[in-house]
Amino acid sequence: MSAQAIMALLDQADTELIVMLCHHNADPDAIGAAFALSSLLKRLRPTMKIEVSSAEGSSRLSKRVLPALSMKLKKAPNIEGADAIILLDTNTIQQLGHWAEKLRTFSGPILSIDHHASHPETQRLVTLTVEDEKASSTCEVVFRLFCELGLKLTKMEATALLLGIAFDTCHFAHANSTTLKIVADVSSANIDVRKVLSLLSLPMEESERMARLKASKRVKFLRIGGWIVVFSHVSTYQASAARALLSLGAHLAAVAGQRGGSVSVSLRASQDFHDSTKIHLGRRLAQPLGEYLNGMGGGHAVAAGANGTGDAEDALTYCAELLKKAIS
Numbered sequence: 001m002s003a004q005a006i007m008a009l010l011d012q013a014d015t016e017l018i019v020m021l022c023h024h025n026a027d028p029d030a031i032g033a034a035f036a037l038s039s040l041l042k043r044l045r046p047t048m049k050i051e052v053s054s055a056e057g058s059s060r061l062s063k064r065v066l067p068a069l070s071m072k073l074k075k076a077p078n079i080e081g082a083d084a085i086i087l088l089d090t091n092t093i094q095q096l097g098h099w100a101e102k103l104r105t106f107s108g109p110i111l112s113i114d115h116h117a118s119h120p121e122t123q124r125l126v127t128l129t130v131e132d133e134k135a136s137s138t139c140e141v142v143f144r145l146f147c148e149l150g151l152k153l154t155k156m157e158a159t160a161l162l163l164g165i166a167f168d169t170c171h172f173a174h175a176n177s178t179t180l181k182i183v184a185d186v187s188s189a190n191i192d193v194r195k196v197l198s199l200l201s202l203p204m205e206e207s208e209r210m211a212r213l214k215a216s217k218r219v220k221f222l223r224i225g226g227w228i229v230v231f232s233h234v235s236t237y238q239a240s241a242a243r244a245l246l247s248l249g250a251h252l253a254a255v256a257g258q259r260g261g262s263v264s265v266s267l268r269a270s271q272d273f274h275d276s277t278k279i280h281l282g283r284r285l286a287q288p289l290g291e292y293l294n295g296m297g298g299g300h301a302v303a304a305g306a307n308g309t310g311d312a313e314d315a316l317t318y319c320a321e322l323l324k325k326a327i328s
């Protein structure tokens with residue numbers, strides 16, 4: 001049982017202080033999972049101290065979620081002083097920014113709780129992994145820990161988990177029957193579902209609108225094996241731009257962004273592209289692309305990304321080559 005393995009590991013390390021780290025720009029799934037897991041651990045070990053932090057802060061949406069959960073992120077977590085570290089929703093340690101180095105030298109146990117295919121380097125560092133690539137969200141993985149322990153969710157725990165699941169499934173559009181059953185369970189904790197979900201709708205900021213529009217103006221497209229593949233670049237909001245290009249009609253979108261010498265690429269594909277080609281963007285494109293950029297890449301079947309150093313144009317060209325190979 002995962003929950004027992006986690007507790008055994010924490011007890012073995014005489015854990016007093018846990019530092020939970022979320023990926024950079026932490027989204028409501030990472031935040032919700034961190035809240036619910038902290039709450040679970042405090043119920044079992046009331047004296048435990050827990051710091052939650054996210055490299056480079058949290059996303060705009062998370063900034064609305066945090067006060068609703070009466071939660072604050074620690075700006076400078078005490079990684080060196082921690083007895084154990086728990087990574088949430090973080091499949092490559094590159095997503096931890098400058099803390100990645102601290103993790104490499106950390107001597108205590110490192111746990112990872114996630115729903116992404118974890119990167120080999122992360123696997124090497126981590127003592128215990130609780131991951132399920134089939135789960136909709138990290139919140140779903142955390143929910144199962146409550147079930148294993150027979151713990152009933154409090155209102156706040158349920159709120160946190162529902163927010164994460166709703167966010168990562170695009171408001172349940174990508175949810176399967178297992179996830180929907182979990183949603184029903186979570187909602188039965190007497191929460192106002194509509195009110196909770198309203199925390200996740202934000203009007204789009206002008207900068208994001210502009211990034212999407214610029215990305216669509218700069219599109220170059222290719223037809224690869226009958227699929228419409230588009231490439232573009234914007235300096236921010238690459239993921240949002242890639243999603244926008246899919247909704248315009250592309251089967252696959254790769255949007256690069258360059259800042260100085262560093263480059264990041266967001267990849268998105270439509271579900272029919274994945275169902276038919278079986279190409280897993282995280283493994284087949286983002287991972288090798290990350291290596292090519294001397295950085296890291298990974299992610300899901302239809303949503304992935306890579307970061308590293310180099311040139312945006314060159315990164316997209318390499319991406320096109322990878323894709324041609326994968327499709328043929």
Ligand SMILES: [Mn+2]
Pocket residue numbers: 029030089115137138168
């Ligand atoms: Mn997630």
